[in-house]
Structure formats: structure tokens, C-alpha cells
Amino acid sequence: MVSVGAKTAIVVGAGTGGLAAALDLAAAGISVTVVEAAAGPGGKMRAVMVAGCPIDAGPTVFTMRWVFDELLAAAGTTLEREVTLTPLDVLARHAWSERERLDLFADTERSEDAVGVFAGAAEARRFRGFCERAARIYRTLETPFLRGARCRSPLDLVRRLGLRRIPDLAAISPFATLWGALGDHFHDPRLRQLFGRYATYCGSSPFLAPATLMLVAHVERQGVWVIGEGMHGLAEALARVAARRSVTFRWTAPVAAVTVDGGRATGVVLADGERLAADVVVLNADVAAVAEGSLGEAVRGAVRGVPQKSRSLSALTWLLVGEPNGFPLHHHTVFFSADYRAEFEALQRDRRLPDDPTVYVCAQDHGPGNGTTEHGGPERLFCLVNAPPTGDTAVFDAAAVAACERATFARLARCGLEFQVRPEARRLVTPADFHRLFPGTGGALYGRASHGWMASFQRPGSRTRIPGLYLAGGSTHPGPGVPMAALSGRLAAAAVITDRDSTSRSGRMVISGGMSTR
Numbered sequence: 437m438v439s440v441g442a443k444t445a446i447v448v449g450a451g452t453g454g455l456a457a458a459l460d461l462a463a464a465g466i467s468v469t470v471v472e473a474a475a476g477p478g479g480k481m482r483a484v485m486v487a488g489c490p491i492d493a494g495p496t497v498f499t500m501r502w503v504f505d506e507l508l509a510a511a512g513t514t515l516e517r518e519v520t521l522t523p524l525d526v527l528a529r530h531a532w533s534e535r536e537r538l539d540l541f542a543d544t545e546r547s548e549d550a551v552g553v554f555a556g557a558a559e560a561r562r563f564r565g566f567c568e569r570a571a572r573i574y575r576t577l578e579t580p581f582l583r584g585a586r587c588r589s590p591l592d593l594v595r596r597l598g599l600r601r602i603p604d605l606a607a608i609s610p611f612a613t614l615w616g617a618l619g620d621h622f623h624d625p626r627l628r629q630l631f632g633r634y635a636t637y638c639g640s641s642p643f644l645a646p647a648t649l650m651l652v653a654h655v656e657r658q659g660v661w662v663i664g665e666g667m668h669g670l671a672e673a674l675a676r677v678a679a680r681r682s683v684t685f686r687w688t689a690p691v692a693a694v695t696v697d698g699g700r701a702t703g704v705v706l707a708d709g710e711r712l713a714a715d716v717v718v719l720n721a722d723v724a725a726v727a728e729g730s731l732g733e734a735v736r737g738a739v740r741g742v743p744q745k746s747r748s749l750s751a752l753t754w755l756l757v758g759e760p761n762g763f764p765l766h767h768h769t770v771f772f773s774a775d776y777r778a779e780f781e782a783l784q785r786d787r788r789l790p791d792d793p794t795v796y797v798c799a800q801d802h803g804p805g806n807g808t809t810e811h812g813g814p815e816r817l818f819c820l821v822n823a824p825p826t827g828d829t830a831v832f833d834a835a836a837v838a839a840c841e842r843a844t845f846a847r848l849a850r851c852g853l854e855f856q857v858r859p860e861a862r863r864l865v866t867p868a869d870f871h872r873l874f875p876g877t878g879g880a881l882y883g884r885a886s887h888g889w890m891a892s893f894q895r896p897g898s899r900t901r902i903p904g905l906y907l908a909g910g911s912t913h914p915g916p917g918v919p920m921a922a923l924s925g926r927l928a929a930a931a932v933i934t935d936r937d938s939t940s941r942s943g944r945m946v947i948s949g950g951m952s953t954r
Contacts, residue, residue: 442715442904442936443467446704448691448731451479452918453908454720455674456925457932459511461718462681464933469712470683471704473690477675479720480874480881480910481918483668487757487861491816492667496798497637497768499655500919504670507922511677518673520664527660528768530630534852538630539766544657555624566621566631569607570654576604577651582920585927586897586913590889609647610889617647629776633794636822638916639748639882641780646889662767666800667918693732694719694905701735701904718928720908722883723896725876738900739907742884747825748916749783750867750879752840756817758857763848765799771851783824789832789840793821795847817855819844827871827879837866883911898924898931906931 445461447454450472458468474482483490504515515521527540538554541547544567552560580587580596587593590610597605609617614635618628632642634652663670679685690707694717703713719726719735727741763769773779773792782790800816821844824830832840841864848854867879874881884895895913898906908928910916 442932444714445469445716445718445932446471446712446714447718447720447908448694448704449479449720449909450474450477450671450675450685451720451909452481452671452674452921453910453912453925453928454479454718455671455678456507456922457718457720457906457908457929458678458683458925459507459674459681460926460929461932462678462683463510463512464929466932466936468678468683469686469714470678471686471689471691471706471712473688475687476672477685478668478671481667481671483666484755484863486755486816486863487814487858489757489816490666490668491755491757491818492798492800493753493755493818493865495667495918496800496818498661498663498667498670498918499659501659501661503919503922507674507926508677511681513677518677519670522662522664524660524662524767526766527656528770529764529766530770530772531763531851532626532772533850536626538626540656542657542659547657551627555627559622559624559627562621562623563627566618566650567653567657569621570650570652570657572604573608573648574651574654576601576608577648581892582914582923585931586895587893589893592893612647613643614645614647614649615642617650618642626772629772630770632776633770633772635886636749638886639750639825639880640886641784643777643780644784644885644887646886646891648892649886660768670918691731694735695732696734696902696905699903701902705732716904716906716932718906718908718925718932720925722874722877722880722909723907723911724878724880724883725874726907728876730875735900735902735905738902738905739896742880742911744825744829744878746884746887747878747880748882748885750823750825750827750870750881751820751865752789752823752837752844752867753865754817754819754841754844755863755865756819756855756857757814757861758817758855759814760799760817761854761856763851763853765797765802765853767799767802769797769799771795771797771847771853773847779822783822787824787826787830789823789836790821791843792847793840793844795844796820797848797853814861819848823867823879825867825878825880827867827869827877829878831868832866837864882916883909886915898928899935 444467447470480494484493530538551563622628635642635645691704692707693705701717724742729736773794779790798818870879906928908925910921
């Protein structure tokens with residue numbers, strides 16, 4: 437419990453969750469200092485310079501814009517005022533070979549027609565039923581789960597929904613796997629593979645993740661946008677707004693430890709020995725790093741760690757500046773492997789790089805409307821394949837990485853895509869690199885994997901075992917992804933404000949946008 441009248445806060449980490457927490461805390465009249473090890477904001481939502489061009493090297497898909505509409509409205513501005521937004525007409529292009537291609541559209545009827553042309557009228561009807569089920573799952577979980585404080589158990593979720601909505605809870609099939617549930621909707625294995633890929637949005641396997649992840653399909657149908665300044669530009673915009681709200685930023689200021697006095701968090705010690713005091717500390721850090729002691733022994737026990745077997749996926753990524761040829765890329769394009777089960781058995785069971793990976797390509801310079809580039813010449817391209825989160829233990833040797841790279845670009849070539857890229861205009865990032873960037877994770881990019889029906893209840897919430905110490909970020913509730921990380925920051929700020937204004941944790945506070953926390 438924080439002392440009544442807490443007036444100062446330190447936010448450790450200027451990722452999306454930390455920036456959202458800083459904005460809401462500042463709006464509540466709390467003096468906020470954000471300390472960040474890097475030279476600027478973003479965390480995993482970072483940009484990397486390649487051949488003189490900034491390429492988004494983290495999240496590339498922007499959905500659930502209502503999260504940022506509400507966040508910035510509470511900060512006295514609008515999303516459109518801070519960044520350039522354009523909705524995508526084609527949500528993503530999908531390919532299995534040179535001849536097998538399927539676009540999904542923002543217009544559900546156009547998607548249904550496209551599915552019909554691709555896989556037949558019966559599959560188009562099944563797609564319609566799938567969309568209805570995905571929407572129902574989303575509507576069931578948005579308020580009690582996504583917007584609310586962490587549910588400690590399924591019973592807690594039932595209490596929030598109320599007895600009258602138990603049928604809705606049953607309909608989300610919490611005990612079924614995503615892959616199994618998709619088999620109820622699609623007979624064409626390619627469609628099952630396409631929608632099963634949504635499990636990887638939270639670093640998970642479709643063969644182990646719960647069917648509730650079908651809601652991702654509904655999220656995308658609500659809209660996918662392109663940010664003109666890039667995804668990293670969103671982080672810069674949030675930091676800019678926070679600075680206008682008098683939030684202080686300390687860049688290149690890594691934290692060595694959180695200080696705990698009298699059983700409560702009281703500030704931080706920077707790597708250079710400087711001590712900063714505050715009434716509360718919000719950690720926008722991976723919970724695995726906290727649990728392993730990267731932020732000091734005093735807070736090691738504040739949260740449970742993530743066992744290696746429970747880590748989410750990592751990735752191999754290639755950042756390229758070059759010219760793609762032979763395949764009409766859209767902003768988001770996915771090239772599927774021939775055997776999805778074998779791919780995930782390699783990743784999950786064998787902890788090795790797949791022989792035939794599914795490849796995601798973000799063509800950052802492709803226009804949102806017609807899929808063509810906004811300019812001639814070389815483009816910024818981001819290519820990703822899933823990889824095991826073993827960057828701290830089983831670091832892949834050069835031969836294994838080279839073999840995966842050959843398999844990756846062979847998969848693209850089988851679909852007709854080839855790149856002309858100079859050697860100096862490419863950069864490879866491995867799980868070991870991600871582990872160095874985000875210590876304690878092994879390169880896992882999404883915290884704990886969403887495997888099994890209890891996984892969603894195992895992520896920590898905003899509050900920790902140490903009074904005055906709070907958590908935000910993609911490894912905490914409600915989960916990974918840019919909008920979810922922002923929600924985690926808002927929930928952390930709401931918990932701080934509630935604890936400041938009340939001596940009882942059973943009180944309830946509603947903040948702008950309708951979110952609430954116990």
C-alpha cells in the first residue's frame with residue numbers, strides 16, 4: 437500500500453507501457469521522471485538505421501487504435517494531431533506459392549468473397565461463421581479482461597461477467613486449442629494455417645494456444661493502420677506529449693537497482709551510482725529480468741519469473757534496404773511454410789530453427805491503398821521468422837543461422853519474391869541479440885507464452901508483492917502487443933492513483949476510456 441498523498445513517481449523504461457503510465461500519472465498531478473537505458477523512447481518498438489534509413493525493427497502492425505485515442509484524449513490531445521494515420525484497405529496479403537494468394541480486406545464482405553474465390557463457396561460461409569465467433573469472443577473479453585485489472589482465476593472472470601453471461605464465456609472455448617477450434621470452421625488447411633498464425637502475435641504456437649485468440653481476427657477487422665512516421669514515430673509522439681505534460685526524461689540512464697526501504701519501493705539507483713527518490717516506482721521491464729535480479733536483489737522476489745519452457749517465441753529478423761522483385765508485396769505480407777505442424781514442433785519441442793519457416797515481410801514504404809511503393813528505388817523491408825527463445829543458453833552457431841537464412845529466402849523465392857540488396861544494406865538480428873537488448877528473456881519477445889487455458893491468468897498484474905512497486909509492459913496483464921502494453925501502463929497508473937487516494941484496495945476507480953481497476 438502506498439502512503440496517502442504520494443506525489444512523485446519514477447517510471448523505469450520508456451517503452452509503450454512506461455510512456456502510457458507516465459502520461460496518466462502526470463494527468464493525475466503526479467510528478468513523473470522516466471529513466472531509460474537507451475538514447476530515446478520505444479523499447480521493443482525501436483527503429484534501426486540501415487544504409488542511412490530508419491527501419492522499424494520491432495512491432496509493425498498498428499491495431500486497436502481506440503487504446504491510443506483514449507490515452508491521448510486523457511492527455512489533452514488527439515492521435516491524429518500527433519501522428520499521420522492511414523487505414524489499410526488490404527489488411528494483409530498471404531501466399532503459399534506463386535499461384536496461391538489470398539488478401540484479407542478491411543471490408544469483411546470483400547474478404548468473404550476473396551475466400552470464396554480462393555477456397556470455394558463452402559469455405560466462404562464458414563469464414564462468415566468464424567468472424568461471428570471471433571467477434572463474440574472479443575465482446576465477451578474486452579471490458580472484464582482487456583480493460584480490467586488482472587483476473588486471478590477463471591472464477592474471477594466469471595464474477596466480472598456475471599451469471600447471465602456464463603453462456604458467452606462457454607462460447608469462447610477456453611479449454612480448446614486455437615488449432616482445434618479452427619478445424620471446426622475451416623476444411624481448407626491453408627485457411628486453418630492463416631488464422632492459426634494469430635497465435636504468433638503473442639509468441640505462441642497455434643497447437644498449444646487457447647481458442648480465445650480467435651479474437652485477433654476481429655481486432656484486425658476493426659482496422660489496421662499505417663503510421664506515416666513509422667511505429668517508432670508513435671513512441672516518439674507519446675514521449676513528446678508526455679514532455680509537454682511536464683514529464684522528465686533521463687535518457688542513457690540504465691537502472692542498476694530499485695531501492696526498497698522499510699519494506700516499500702523508494703526509488704532507483706542508476707548505473708553511475710546516482711540515486712533518485714520517489715514515492716512509487718513503475719517498472720516497464722520484462723518480468724523475467726525483474727525475477728532474475730537485473731533490477732536489484734531487493735525486488736527479485738516481487739514477481740515470479742518465467743521458466744524457460746514457458747517463454748514465448750523469439751525471432752530471426754532481417755532489416756533490408758533494397759528492391760523486391762517478382763511478387764506484388766503489400767504493406768503486410770505472409771509467406772506460409774509447407775508444413776505448419778513440423779515448423780512448430782521444431783520451435784517448441786526441439787528448440788531449433790525450422791527447416792521451412794513461415795516468413796513475414798513488412799514493406800514499410802508500400803502505400804496503404806494500392807500496395808505500391810510511394811517512391812522509386814530501394815525500399816525499407818523487415819523480414820521475420822519465428823525462432824526459439826534460447827538466446828541465453830543454446831545460441832545458434834553461424835551454420836544454423838545461415839541454413840535458416842537460406843531456407844527463409846528459398847521460401848520467398850518459391851512464391852516468386854527475390855531481393856536485390858547490397859551486403860552493407862542488410863542487418864540480421866538473432867535471439868541472442870534480442871537477449872542482449874532485453875536481458876533475462878532469452879530473446880523471448882512476448883513474455884510468457886499463451887499456452888493452455890491458465891496462461892492468461894499467470895501473467896502478473898500491476899501490483900507486486902512490494903508496496904509502491906508496480907509493473908507495466910507486454911509481459912504483464914493484459915498481454916503483449918503495442919495496444920496491450922499501453923493498456924498495461926494505464927492499468928499500472930490507475931493502480932497507483934487508487935492506492936494513493938484510498939487506504940483500501942477494494943475500492944474502485946474508473947479512468948478515461950472506461951477502464952477500471954480493483
